Amino acid sequence: MKNLEINIQKRFDSGRGEPFTLDVGFSIPEGRITVIFGPSGSGKSTLLRLIAGLEKGEGGYIRSAGISWFDAANSSFTPPQQRGVAMLFQNLSLFPHMTVRDNIEYAAAENDPGRIDELMTMTELLDLEGRYPHELSGGQCQRLAIARALAQKPGLLLLDEPFSALDSAVKKRLYDELISLQKKFGFTAVMVSHDMAEAYRLAEHAIILKEGRVTKEGPPEEVFLGKSLSTRIQIPARVISMESDEIHTLLTVEEGRRTFRVFVDNDEAEKISIGDEVVVAAKASEALVFKV
Structure with missing residues (x-):
């Protein structure tokens, strides 16, 4: 077709x-x-x-x-x-x-x-x-x-x-x-x-x-x-917890039965709330998190 x-x-x-x-x-x-x-x-x-x-x-x-x-x-x-x-x-x-x-x-x-x-x-x-x-x-x-x-x-x-x-x-x-x-x-x-x-x-x-x-x-x-991602790994997930210090926020995200953690800058974390659907993207040694 x-x-x-x-x-x-x-x-x-x-x-x-x-x-x-x-x-x-x-x-x-x-x-x-x-x-x-x-x-x-x-x-x-x-x-x-x-x-x-x-x-x-x-x-x-x-x-x-x-x-x-x-x-x-x-x-x-x-x-x-x-x-x-x-x-x-x-x-x-x-x-x-x-x-x-x-x-x-x-x-x-x-x-x-x-x-x-x-x-x-x-x-x-x-x-x-x-x-x-x-x-x-x-x-x-x-x-x-x-x-x-x-x-x-x-x-x-x-x-x-x-x-x-x-x-x-x-x-x-x-x-x-x-x-x-x-x-x-x-x-x-x-x-x-x-x-x-x-x-x-x-x-x-x-x-x-x-x-x-x-x-x-x-x-x-x-x-x-709203972005063009040149990343090899992109995982849709859901944020289940957030822990912040002066510089970073530790996100715990859930994908199916799996959970894993990723650090983001506090500026990025301000756009994210517990329960949000996000995409976790891996680019070289850097992890990127985008709210969807």
Whole structure:
């Protein structure tokens, strides 16, 4: 799948008794994870539904590799099943009467046991292939939903805040697994999120959506931090304690189940509070901390 070009407008009820207009224009780069970040009610989920073809815009166009999926100018519209798109919602809609393997095989684009085994191995489901969804944990159900979506061999994977109901440690493991799967299979992914740490962790390309408009777009370190970082290590974390002397502040930060400490100048510490989401970046022998 080549770059996805989006320039689309749609009006709808905001749910607060007020009209809402989504009016956006941007490109989704091929073979990368793009995260659309914004608060609830900014139009993120509607935008995914427009890309998937579950809703129609009122103006503009959506083009994939130059091929029109939607164009208001000539009333063209490609139905969802012809777009090569898989979509993952918060409601996973797994088949309760089917086993793990059956759920994946049912969705598969073709009979390819090797690919199905590979997907189950990468999502740690191979030893659970005979279980039913009600016998799985929340994280395992999420892995099954991802494997089932990828069994379709989509050119584009859309994710509508699928990890929001999971605890922090499980989410971070799933982030790593999603990144590994994307690198392995090379699909293009678009995920929407209102969690800035999640968005920063997953995004290779980031878009901020506010009140139906794109306010910022680009590399995640520039979009979320306002900086271009030439660092090898960048870890999203949360500040859990701060201890200061006359010169430095010792931050204790938490990343998943791990905690570690880092010194920052007091001037930098003034911008940070306990509970803040931060990015800890390592540059040569220096540690840098940025609030996100």
